[in-house]
Amino acid sequence: MTSHVCYHCGQANDPVHSYQATVLGEPRTLCCPGCQAVATAIVDNGLEDYYRFRTEPAVQGDADLSDVLKTMDVYDDPALQEEFVFEEGKHKQIQLTVEGITCAACGWLIEKQLARVDGIEKVAVNVQARRAMVTWHDDKLSLSHLLSALKRIGYTAIPFQPDQHEASYKKEQKSFLKKLGLAGLMTMQVMMLMAGLYFDLFGSIDEDTRRYFHWVALVLTTPVVLYSGSIFYLGALKALSARTVNMDVPVTLAIFGTYGAGLQATLTESGEVYFESICMFIFLLLLSRFLEHRSRHRAAEISANMTQHIPVSATLLLSDGQLDTCLAKKLNVGDRVLIKPGETVPIDGVISDGTSSVDESMLSGEFVPVRKQPGDKVFGGTVNQAGTLTVTVTSTLKHALVNQIIRLQAEAMASKPRIAQLADRFSRYFVCAVLLISAATFTFWWWQQNEDAFWITIAVLVATCPCALGLATPSALTCAMAKLNRQGILLKRADVLEQLNDIDTVALDKTGTLTVGEFAVSKQWFSDALPVEHILQLAATLESRSEHPIARAFSRHDLAAISEFSVTPGAGIKGNVNGETYFMGARHFCPHSVPHTGFDANVYLFTQQQVLAAFLVTDSLREDAAQTLQYLKSRALILLSGDAQSHVDTLASELPLQQAIGGLSPEQKYQHVQALQQRGQRVMMLGDGINDAPVLASADVSVAVGGATDVAKTAADIVLLGDKLLSLTSLFELASRARRKIIQNMAWAIGYNVLILPFAVSGVLSPWMAVVGMSLSSIIVVSNSTRLLR
Structure with a gap:
């Protein structure tokens, strides 16, 4: 940064007025009072490392910062908070869309800044989605002060809304497609030129024509390198700034090494050029990243798109019997809504009058309509197929089941399972090994006075790039979660899929879990x-x-x-x-x-x-209970019930249970599961009631079955949105398939690198061959993961 450019945002400085702040021990020139205020706030809060780690300039600060902060007081209005603030026990929780996030350093800065604010309980920033989940003590901190803390360091935050998230994703996808389209277009042009040179398709090509082709190829390749490949350089800079390495480091070295050698060869009119290899490398790598980008967002898209099922308006039944049309989000608990045949249910509620069949496939994945009568629950987004229903609202749109699913899914996607963390660590070590092997390869061939030493090294860097290894786990987990979501199975933690494969004991509640709950x-x-x-x-x-x-x-x-x-x-x-x-x-x-x-x-x-x-x-047994337990009988099956032992024994005689214990209090259920865990058993617990909450929270994996109370759903790791216990078979099968896919992906990624390395080091593999092999390896991994969606 020069004195003519703002150190904070990169904009041109004001030639008349001078604004300065001391950052990292040196005076820095800034363009406006807004950037000066933001930079000073960052320094005063001890967060100067942000400027070391960032890979892009920040968004320009607001010159009228004090005025903006005052306008945030409106968010303290309880009526306004009612729409987007959730109660989490003693705390409050909000999802924010954060404007101004440009790289991972921004996420680090936001988390560090908010962690210093008294009253903040938990902060999780999703850099890719530009979202933050914040939990805070309302009695210690107001929402306006929370938002002001972000504004002071240059980030504008507003309450998250699904349609805004969708727009954000589309904007990111549009940028991806621009870079991918440019790389693809230029790759075709450059490959045509190089094919003409390599195979002399145009007849006898003289030196002037050859030089001309080289210059044209250089011009076409330059925007691909500088624009389309920028995503890799930023990732490499971010890693190096944090004193670590990632897969973008060897990619960046390979791109700039090949481009620099080609530029020198073109200027000096001597040596080899591999411009077509650079373009193809960037294009194929971007293609694999784009496929991974789409699959990673698939689960979030499925959940976010569920809000499209909710109608905007509802037919309100007034106390005098008159009908009035109102906004669905304005409905309050206790309001009565009239739902005609063919209409979509606008809100969660209980039927007070009428009978009908309701299509709940958008929640449960079951396409068979559910018969509903007075006293039964209905959920927003489901479709009333026959009969007119009068529904009493039991929860506002903010707390509707659809919005709960979206919020829980966001929390699940923010978590990172152990196997993914292991793969990340292994990738870093592997990248270090690749860099060392590349350096050793160059040293050896240079000592042997091989004129192709540089190109052999480039081939090693490209061929052994661990991109496929980095995609192996997240692509499989994301696709598996999306598949389960479509089947009406909601995961609240991403690492649950990993833990399911280790479950050896399944404990079940009786009432409402194994039985239908119709007493x-x-x-x-x-x-x-x-x-x-x-x-x-x-x-x-x-x-x-x-x-x-x-x-x-x-x-x-x-x-x-x-x-x-x-x-x-x-x-x-x-x-x-x-x-x-x-x-x-x-x-x-x-x-x-x-x-x-x-x-x-x-x-x-x-x-x-x-x-x-x-x-x-x-109560009567669920019709699929015996079939479900028959599938699970390879594990120890234990019934833990508060009902009388005689009733439990009667039920157990119909099912393949190893043990059936009745007369248990919630504390005794909890103690029994704890005893199983102390003996080294991995326990899954299924329940549905308030009394099951303690034991659900203590189990290794807990499942709230269809119709469970809100307390049970909160305590559980998995929520079955439908009424079918057989969903558990899909859950275990997909967890097993996901593990196999991850193992297949990692075996392929590691095996490919191990097999290709001798060919690259020995000089048999040319750079363009390495490009094709590495990119195909990444595409194969992503394609293999997407098979989980079938």
Whole structure:
């Protein structure tokens, strides 16, 4: 950077006014007060290393920075935050679209800057997507201050919206296609010229014509090197600035070495030129990077595009029976919406009137319509096929299942499994080995006075470039996650696929997991203390506040007013009805001696003084439960249930279970899984209820089945969006296929490099042959990974 150019953004400095800041111990000239303010903020926060690591100039700072910071106060408005801020327990979380990110150093700078801000709990920056996920303490830090902290170091952040992300991806793809198109066009032209020279297709070519062809080829190759290949040079500079190496380093050396030698040969009119090899090298390498770029975004695209299923408007049913059209995002909890046949459901809710068949394929991957009736849940984006439905809104559009999927998928793609980290480390060591071998090759052939020593070295650099090795793992994992997403299986962590292959024990909850969760009272007993109808009303009133599937068995009775309601997970519920406290739950929840009922009851209604009623509530087995467990029987299958042991034994007799334990509290389930893990077993846990949350969180891999409570979905690593347990077979099969693909990709990448190295070092391989071999190797790896999408 010269004194005529801004040290921060690279723009021309103001010839009249002078702005300066001391950066890295030296005075730097800046173009405007905005850049001066940003540079000073970076220095004051001890983040000067940003200027060492960056590979591109930053975006120009805002000259009216103080005015901009004031306008950010609007983001503290709770009504505005309601649309894009999520509650994460004691914290708040937001996804931001960050403008001004140009390279990985920007991501480093943002994470370091926000980590210094008091109140920030967690920051994860996705440089490629230009997004940041921030979790913070709302009582310590306001959202406007969070955004201001980014603005002070030169980045403008706004709440993330899927359509903006899509536009960002298309812009990046457009840049890729421009570079790829230029490289492809010029490659064809240069190869035509060089073919004419090599094979003398134009007859006897004199020296003047040969020199002319060389100059034309040089002119055509130069924009390919400087523009199309810039992505590799920036990557190499970034790695070297961070005192490491990556696969872009040997690529950059090979490109500039070949280009420099060709330029010298053209100027001095002596020596070999390989301009066609440079163009072909850049084109084929860009092509493999482009294919990898598309496959890496596939899972994110699938999730983000789900929002396109949500209609913009909804038909609101007013209290006076009139209909009104409103925006779907303006609907509030408790609003009633009318959905006609053929219309798309605009919001998540519960059917209050009407029956219909609903197509839920966009969520679950199952194309068979699901029959819906009053009390059933419907989700935004699904299609009402027959019958008019009245739906009571249960969550705003921000918290709709579709948006939860997109948010969880973003978190999953931000994580990096162990095998990918291992491949990255191996790639760095491999690159170092390639550089050392190349240097040794040049030294040896130069000592042997071989005039082709330089070109042999170039061939070694190109042929052994570990691009395919770097693509082996991420391309396979991304394609696998996209495939599962289409089948209604949502992964919240990318490394789950890797862990699934090591699972040797599967633990399952009973109610709502192995059974359908459609309960009915098969037997009942009542005391003489109250009329039967009154007892049934009390039971229905208490269960109306419960999320447990068993509550539906009591939903056919009138309700009374209730207050002071509370839940004891895995045990029961209590509430105050007409000034009296009533309890309802399992046998161990009841402190009284149980009266003789003539049957093995599993639900009791009681007060602090006596038992009022006892019920035997039964459930039916899922139709695909036996088939699913038959598939999983190569692993240890254990049933962990809070239900009575007699009921558990009855169910276990129908299934291939190694062990079935009943009467467990949530803590006992947790302790049982912990004991299995301490014995060295890898445990997958399947559950659906609030009481399953602790054990789901403790398992090596946890799965929330279709219809699970929000608490269970939060604790789980995998969410089955459909009602089919057989989805587990697809999950395990795809995890196994993904591992095989990764092994195949890595074996091919390493095997190719090992096999090609002797040919390159010995001088048998010319540079253009090395170009073709290396690029085809990368394309084969990406193509092999995309087979997972079939």
